[in-house]
Amino acid sequence: MRFALNILVFLVFSFLTKTVFSQQPDSTKLLNNEFITDQLENIASSTDLSIDYSDLIDEIMYYSKNPISINTEERNKLLEIRLINENQLSELDNYISEYGSIQSKFELAAIPSFDQQLTERILPFITFSTTERPSKKLDFKNVLKYGKHQLIIRYSQIAEPSHAYSMPNDSAVVFPGSVYLGSPQKYYARYAFDYNKRIRLGFTWEKDAGELISKNTLSDTLLSLVGDKFDLINDFASIHLFVSDLGPVKKAVIGDFHLEFGQGLTLWSGLSFGKSSEATQIKKYGRGITPNTSVNENRFMRGAALTLGFGRFEISGFYSNNIIDGNLAIIDSIENHGVTGIIETGNHRTVNELLDKGVINIQSFGANINYRNKQSSFGITALQTSVDIPFLKAGETYKTFYFEGEKLTNFGFDFNYKLKKINFFGEISATDKSAFAVIIGTNLFLSDRFLMTISYRNFSKEYFSFYNNPFREGSIARNEKAYYFGVKLLLASKLSVDAYADFFDFPWLRYGISSPSLGAEYLVQLNYSPDQNLNMYFRFKLDNKQENYREDYDFISKTISVNRNSFRFNISYSVFNFLILKNRLEMTLYKKATSVEKGYLIYQDVLYRPDNFPLSVSLRYALFSTDGWDSRIYAYENDVLYAFSVPAYYDKGQRIYLMIKLDAFKNVDLWLRVSRTIFRDKTTIGSGADKIDSNHKTEIKLQAKISL
Numbered sequence: 001m002r003f004a005l006n007i008l009v010f011l012v013f014s015f016l017t018k019t020v021f022s023q024q025p026d027s028t029k030l031l032n033n034e035f036i037t038d039q040l041e042n043i044a045s046s047t048d049l050s051i052d053y054s055d056l057i058d059e060i061m062y063y064s065k066n067p068i069s070i071n072t073e074e075r076n077k078l079l080e081i082r083l084i085n086e087n088q089l090s091e092l093d094n095y096i097s098e099y100g101s102i103q104s105k106f107e108l109a110a111i112p113s114f115d116q117q118l119t120e121r122i123l124p125f126i127t128f129s130t131t132e133r134p135s136k137k138l139d140f141k142n143v144l145k146y147g148k149h150q151l152i153i154r155y156s157q158i159a160e161p162s163h164a165y166s167m168p169n170d171s172a173v174v175f176p177g178s179v180y181l182g183s184p185q186k187y188y189a190r191y192a193f194d195y196n197k198r199i200r201l202g203f204t205w206e207k208d209a210g211e212l213i214s215k216n217t218l219s220d221t222l223l224s225l226v227g228d229k230f231d232l233i234n235d236f237a238s239i240h241l242f243v244s245d246l247g248p249v250k251k252a253v254i255g256d257f258h259l260e261f262g263q264g265l266t267l268w269s270g271l272s273f274g275k276s277s278e279a280t281q282i283k284k285y286g287r288g289i290t291p292n293t294s295v296n297e298n299r300f301m302r303g304a305a306l307t308l309g310f311g312r313f314e315i316s317g318f319y320s321n322n323i324i325d326g327n328l329a330i331i332d333s334i335e336n337h338g339v340t341g342i343i344e345t346g347n348h349r350t351v352n353e354l355l356d357k358g359v360i361n362i363q364s365f366g367a368n369i370n371y372r373n374k375q376s377s378f379g380i381t382a383l384q385t386s387v388d389i390p391f392l393k394a395g396e397t398y399k400t401f402y403f404e405g406e407k408l409t410n411f412g413f414d415f416n417y418k419l420k421k422i423n424f425f426g427e428i429s430a431t432d433k434s435a436f437a438v439i440i441g442t443n444l445f446l447s448d449r450f451l452m453t454i455s456y457r458n459f460s461k462e463y464f465s466f467y468n469n470p471f472r473e474g475s476i477a478r479n480e481k482a483y484y485f486g487v488k489l490l491l492a493s494k495l496s497v498d499a500y501a502d503f504f505d506f507p508w509l510r511y512g513i514s515s516p517s518l519g520a521e522y523l524v525q526l527n528y529s530p531d532q533n534l535n536m537y538f539r540f541k542l543d544n545k546q547e548n549y550r551e552d553y554d555f556i557s558k559t560i561s562v563n564r565n566s567f568r569f570n571i572s573y574s575v576f577n578f579l580i581l582k583n584r585l586e587m588t589l590y591k592k593a594t595s596v597e598k599g600y601l602i603y604q605d606v607l608y609r610p611d612n613f614p615l616s617v618s619l620r621y622a623l624f625s626t627d628g629w630d631s632r633i634y635a636y637e638n639d640v641l642y643a644f645s646v647p648a649y650y651d652k653g654q655r656i657y658l659m660i661k662l663d664a665f666k667n668v669d670l671w672l673r674v675s676r677t678i679f680r681d682k683t684t685i686g687s688g689a690d691k692i693d694s695n696h697k698t699e700i701k702l703q704a705k706i707s708l
Contacts, residue, residue, distance in 0.1 A: 044646035112448035164689035176351035180210035210349030266412025279486030297346035398509035599626025
């Protein structure tokens with residue numbers, strides 16, 4: 001009934017909208033950029049978590065609405081948001097210095113390392129203006145006059161009920177992991193105030209499907225078990241106040257924030273990009289202090305941070321005190337307990353999940369000192385992290401060297417040095433537990449059309465940091481040695497090749513393998529962009545890793561190689577300025593001992609986005625067939641603003657989604673998104689609490705954005 005009412009309200013509201021305005025630039029259009037969607041697909045394929053990528057793309061979203069002036073010093077931002085590399089920025093600088101300002105996108109072709117593909121990538125984020133971005137005087141009147149407000153409200157729900165909702169709440173006492181105490185609706189609200197990127201105020205709230213908003217509906221028995229797990233605003237809320245460029249104060253934040261320094265080995269609290277088809281783009285560009293805008297509930301800091309600038313030096317300090325989820329372990333009594341790990345799902349639907357909610361009070365403080373000039377930068381980072389409940393080692397042998405205790409100190413030194421057409425970068429990190437980690441690399445700009453990246457990383461099996469996210473293969477930066485080689489070759493202005501080879505070694509045991517292991521990953525991608533209306537690429541990727549394997553009569557597991565090959569052809573073409581068509585064909589082959597799985601995915605995207613009409617439409621129809629979960633295929637899907645969908649296509653069936661965006665008023669945008677997966681030869685979907693007695697699964701999303 002509630003679902004039907006929500007749909008009715010949306011349709012009535014849309015019907016009553018009589019006055020329309022010219023369509024504003026759609027900031028979600030930038031997410032059709034293959035460079036960005038490829039990164040999101042790679043992150044999704046490496047974790048089973050449902051991740052909010054807002055922090056990763058927030059700055060890119062900002063510059064899609066406020067383009068970078070390529071003819072001014074502001075063009076350095078293109079490097080910071082990873083749209084170009086150091087050599088391309090240097091050649092851009094030299095071209096402007098020699099020939100003057102660039103007048104149009106056609107002139108970019110005269111820059112040696114700028115091919116058609118790169119030009120199309122950066123066009124949504126640049127302008128050819130020759131004037132600096134106006135810097136308004138910072139006073140209270142200007143803040144109120146020129147500041148921009150944005151409010152987003154979202155509702156989503158899986159239409160088919162799962163088993164977890166079919167049982168009454170009281171049965172959760174007997175089945176603490178199988179009953180969802182809340183409703184199947186998911187709600188999201190986000191408010192943001194921005195004044196010229198100098199003052200930002202934000203608030204985010206989310207209630208996941210299956211979670212309770214209020215504990216008033218719980219019985220006395222359940223209240224005695226989990227009543228203390230409910231806050232005034234349940235389930236998750238985040239707030240921040242961020243300022244920048246106020247005299248010596250470069251950045252300051254109060255509330256929820258992230259820290260990004262060096263190559264992410266010592267301190268990098270949020271998400272970051274990793275391996276992708278942009279084979280030479282592995283170097284990180286830390287932004288220092290950034291506000292938290294995502295709903296990743298255990299991936300941020302809460303407190304205050306400050307960066308001061310003194311000439312070429314910047315000094316940052318921070319303090320964080322946060323409550324996060326953990327795997328609670330009882331040793332012998334309720335007074336003697338600890339945790340075996342941090343839980344990052346953010347789900348608090350069942351009694352068991354609620355019992356693990358907020359069990360860890362984690363405090364961190366530290367500082368970073370950075371020196372920067374035109375050719376180089378050097379940084380020193382130190383932080384100490386303490387928890388109020390000790391970390392314990394679980395019984396598994398592969399966890400022998402995991403962190404245990406209540407306090408950890410991390411130190412790091414990072415560097416970046418440019419010598420003509422060679423760029424050296426890296427970071428060395430250590431802990432007070434005598435554990436070490438290092439990552440070093442070089443970008444070699446061998447010619448205008450040939451770029452090579454070489455990187456070495458070595459994370460000891462004892463190394464650990466509560467807040468880091470370096471370039472790596474494993475899920476955590478520990479127990480890993482590797483060499484990475486990446487190349488980019490511009491064969492012609494319309495044709496390029498990207499390729500990488502990553503050779504990694506795990507000296508100690510890992511989850512799923514009871515011996516030291518090694519592996520390799522290879523990728524080759526041929527890109528062809530004959531004109532601005534047509535882009536295509538062909539990709540081959542090979543993963544070779546080792547896992548445990550045991551046959552019917554084996555008493556001891558043996559180590560075998562597991563191969564996963566994938567082939568992809570992707571084409572995007574503009575039939576008209578307002579109509580884009582996309583096709584993808586992907587095939588995968590998975591081999592483990594005598595087991596072989598095959599799979600394919602083929603889809604058609606239709607993107608209708610006229611410039612002077614208040615309605616835009618995104619449509620996909622996909623057919624997929626895989627022999628099982630191991631041969632699954634990930635593919636990015638267009639979604640409502642600040643929502644992300646990168647589902648795994650597996651088993652056999654079809655999937656369709658339709659998204660409609662309506663510019664209802666000058667300052668109001670509305671979205672409706674409906675997606676459905678239909679499986680062939682199946683009568684149920686999922687298992688356990690998430691089991692659905694149907695062969696289809698449907699998700700509905702409604703969203704409104706108000707901008708002032």
